[in-house]
Amino acid sequence: MDISESLRMSLRTIRGHKLRSALTTLGIVIGIAAVITFVTLGASVKAEVVGQFGDTPANRVFLVAEPEDEGGPPAALSQPVFTAHDVDELRDIAGVERVIPRGTVGVTALEAHNQTIARNELVATSPALFEGTTFVAGGSFAEGNETTMVVNEPAATLFATNLSAGDRVTVTRKGGTTFNLTVVGVLSENASVNPLSGFGTQPRFYVSTGAYDTVVESPTQGVTQRVYPQVTVVAEDPTQTQAVKDRANEYLDSDASDARQLAPESYAVNARTNDDIVERIRNVVNRLTQFVTGIAVISLIVGAIGIANIMLVSVRERTKQIGIMKAVGATNRDVLQLFLVESVLLGLLGTLIGVPLGAAGGLVATVYADLPLTLPLIWVGIAIVIGVLVGIFAGVYPAWSATRVDPIEALRYE
Numbered sequence: 001m002d003i004s005e006s007l008r009m010s011l012r013t014i015r016g017h018k019l020r021s022a023l024t025t026l027g028i029v030i031g032i033a034a035v036i037t038f039v040t041l042g043a044s045v046k047a048e049v050v051g052q053f054g055d056t057p058a059n060r061v062f063l064v065a066e067p068e069d070e071g072g073p074p075a076a077l078s079q080p081v082f083t084a085h086d087v088d089e090l091r092d093i094a095g096v097e098r099v100i101p102r103g104t105v106g107v108t109a110l111e112a113h114n115q116t117i118a119r120n121e122l123v124a125t126s127p128a129l130f131e132g133t134t135f136v137a138g139g140s141f142a143e144g145n146e147t148t149m150v151v152n153e154p155a156a157t158l159f160a161t162n163l164s165a166g167d168r169v170t171v172t173r174k175g176g177t178t179f180n181l182t183v184v185g186v187l188s189e190n191a192s193v194n195p196l197s198g199f200g201t202q203p204r205f206y207v208s209t210g211a212y213d214t215v216v217e218s219p220t221q222g223v224t225q226r227v228y229p230q231v232t233v234v235a236e237d238p239t240q241t242q243a244v245k246d247r248a249n250e251y252l253d254s255d256a257s258d259a260r261q262l263a264p265e266s267y268a269v270n271a272r273t274n275d276d277i278v279e280r281i282r283n284v285v286n287r288l289t290q291f292v293t294g295i296a297v298i299s300l301i302v303g304a305i306g307i308a309n310i311m312l313v314s315v316r317e318r319t320k321q322i323g324i325m326k327a328v329g330a331t332n333r334d335v336l337q338l339f340l341v342e343s344v345l346l347g348l349l350g351t352l353i354g355v356p357l358g359a360a361g362g363l364v365a366t367v368y369a370d371l372p373l374t375l376p377l378i379w380v381g382i383a384i385v386i387g388v389l390v391g392i393f394a395g396v397y398p399a400w401s402a403t404r405v406d407p408i409e410a411l412r413y414e
Contacts, residue, residue, distance in 0.1 A: 027303025028350025036358020042289030138165030138185035311398035343395025351387025
């Protein structure tokens with residue numbers, strides 16, 4: 001029996017049991033759709049986050065203090081350990097162009113144009129952060145100025161009447177006290193700033209370190225100083241970034257470093273370049289994607305069991321047909337081929353339905369998460385191969401069982 005005849009007979013059997021075939025392939029459909037959805041979401045997250053770091057100049061080194069065994073995103077659990085003394089010392093390192101401290105000011109609300117919005121933090125930094133960035137209006141604040149702020153375009157549009165340079169904003173701190181700030185600049189949405197202080201597509205309100213109130217006693221200087229959870233060191237020459245990173249690490253490991261003494265026992269002070277952070281983010285996103293994809297694979301296993309079960313039922317129902325086929329000259333190979341083709345068709349049918357459903361699910365997920373859609377086309381091919389393999393593995397035993405049917409006994413079967 002040639003393959004075309006097996007295909008024709010299998011299609012006729014599937015059409016003859018439409019509801020049963022649909023229920024059989026449902027597990028495959030759900031599994032494939034879930035895998036494609038999760039993989040698409042993971043690829044979109046990775047492309048967005050890695051892209052943001054990729055847009056950051058290559059001459060930056062990011063310093064954070066975080067748990068030594070922490071495997072999450074960089075600076076997710078960073079501690080304020082870098083004092084003003086550390087910032088000054090880092091500026092004196094050979095090859096350093098500028099040093100940008102970063103902290104947060106805890107707030108509860110912002111009010112402008114008679115409208116109040118809830119926010120939980122302002123980003124405290126220095127004007128050096130905005131060097132080389134694009135402003136759509138105004139410019140940066142002055143070093144230490146406690147009465148001015150910079151916003152990016154997503155932040156400006158949070159108010160019914162968009163914020164613009166010259167607008168006044170009333171800030172409510174977590175303790176209930178209020179103070180006023182004047183907007184002096186609006187950053188372009190695509191402006192490249194320190195990724196650890198917030199990506200350009202997220203609403204961000206920036207204030208000078210003059211408004212930053214987290215302090216600690218410097219272990220090396222014996223005086224109270226501002227202390228920051230993150231510091232960015234900018235190298236003069238991008239080709240010397242690694243050398244600057246090594247020198248920064250050498251300082252941080254020395255007795256002259258406040259950060260080394262202020263870091264909790266289970267924490268390590270780390271210096272990372274863009275490449276280090278991008279690689280770490282890739283690893284984190286890949287692990288998360290693999291985890292949720294592994295859960296989705298359970299549906300494929302359920303689908304495979306469903307196909308195997310229905311094929312065994314089909315063998316039982318078609319015992320007499322198998323006997324007639326063998327009586328007229330069909331070989332065990334022909335019978336095996338017939339049932340394997342039917343099983344593969346069921347798996348392929350579930351895949352062909354599941355792939356577009358998964359792509360649609362990925363689109364919905366990325367739209368909901370406000371991410372650009374990145375569809376990993378290689379997974380479409382992998383999904384088709386998986387569907388075929390599921391059909392083969394699920395159909396092997398039922399097909400082998402069909403070849404074991406004795407033709408004489410089969411002809412007597414009712």
